[in-house]
Amino acid sequence: MSPDTALLARDLHTGPVEPGAPLIGSATGRALHVMSYNIRYHSTTTRPGDPDHWPDRAPLLRRLLALEQPTLLGVQEALFHQLGAVHRALPPGYGMVGYGRAGGSKGEYSPIFYDARRLELLEWDQFWLSDAPELIGSATWGNTVPRIVTWARFLDRGTGEDLVLINTHFDHDSETARERSAHVVVDLVHSFRPHTPTLVVGDFNADARSSAPYSTLVDSGVLVDTWETAEDRLTPPWGTFPDYGRAVRGEERIDWVLASPEVRVLQGAINPAGFDGRWPSDHTPVQALVVPAGG
Template sequence: MLDSPTTADDVPLIGAPDGDLLHVMSLNVRCAIDDTVPGSPDHWPDRAPLVAELLGRERPTLLGLQEARFGQLTAVTAVLGDGYRSVGHGRDGGAAGEHAAIVYDARRLTLLWWDQYWLSDTPRLAGSTWDHVYPRVVTWARFRDERTGRELLHVNSHLDHESADARERGARVVLDEIRSAGLPAVFTADTNAPAAASAPYDVLVTDGGLLDTWRAAAERLTPEVGTFPDYGDPVPGGERIDWILASGGTEVLGAGINTWRRAGRWPSDHTPVQALLRLPAA
């Protein structure tokens, strides 16, 4: 489990939002690797307190997690407190394998429905693929915002790291699902594809009409750096492969790429990306 965070000396990048605003975060938490040793960058027991501190300070309304194993997922929801819930199964079925889970503030958002499918020709078959190495899933959930009475959709995924064809096909599936829902939507993902320079971006943003919240933000809360520092120094102008997209008409008050570390140590090999949004009415 994650220990309770101590954050009194730190100011959140966004923190708990006011009024009708939504704080959305996407975080590839880096899966827990069994054979790591204490002190290594990947070692989950060393990273866990940092993830706890980060999330305890930021307290997003909606969090799209990628790569979380079941124990990591339950630890994240535990540290955020009783008001948070999660949906999503492991990519190998049930609790097995990495999760692309949605974590949400249940004090504000009422879950109306959720589902998960595999990016393959047999989307209901656990573990299925389009002939790429690892199964990839989409988790999506419909919520009612109790502050406004409005409904919204959150879609979360982790696109394939090797197959460009699978990434593009996955993006097309996601766009079709968002369009069919007919609701204001947010999409969070580790896309394994650079923003503004890849087929998934063209499908979803350039041609699909979704907003890249980083580019649409009224205020950029941080410098632009790559979102996969791999435990190294942030790279100015590096590739943004972790995205938060939103329906057209969404007001993006702020967006950030959070490079927070404690004593030089990262919570994950990816940076969290965050956005403060006001979704349009349905």
């Protein structure tokens, strides 16, 4: 195999490093650009130059988000002081809902950022994935850390219709917790049916192809996987947890954008972008361009 052929073979199986243009970018018309992104919490044990060093990663995150400009962004693992980096990367006029899983500004957030020029916030809530969902910090399903759901209902000024976004981060260790969490999310989606198009984003810590949580969600009849239903897939099926390396085709998809069946999915993407050989997070963003009313 020649060097050029070897390079081509490599690039067919691993993601590109430098984005020359946004995969989806700012949405126009009736479409909404939805993104799920685990930005990886700020670890205090890293040093400059480490792949996980937040002060090095933050500028890369801002570059990626400024390029893509999602209308709706569900973030996972953000600590309070990391929220500013996300907010500053987005255009003026964005709002945010959510608070820390340990209460107030403490612990990891699963916040929702939204373009308030396009979307009017009508209501929102946050609860814990446990037997005591209103109890701050509760964890009763075998998970050793609290897990949360943040949801918001919006009026789309562009269409005059309501829509809901649900953002979550399932447990990394307990399969029981993940399965029970999936049932809770299905019940929550049912509560908005049949009149309100609903989107669910998150880090589910479970493979899209072979896990009980995924089956529970997509076999429920109220959700579909936008990667599977997209009219146009803009990228190969990269794995979504490359852990500060190049994304690899066919690896596990543990981050998803789901939608109620009436939502039209124009485009789907798994974004492997890095900058100068570095990556903003250990996860890739997952993106979808959708028309909630199906038009």
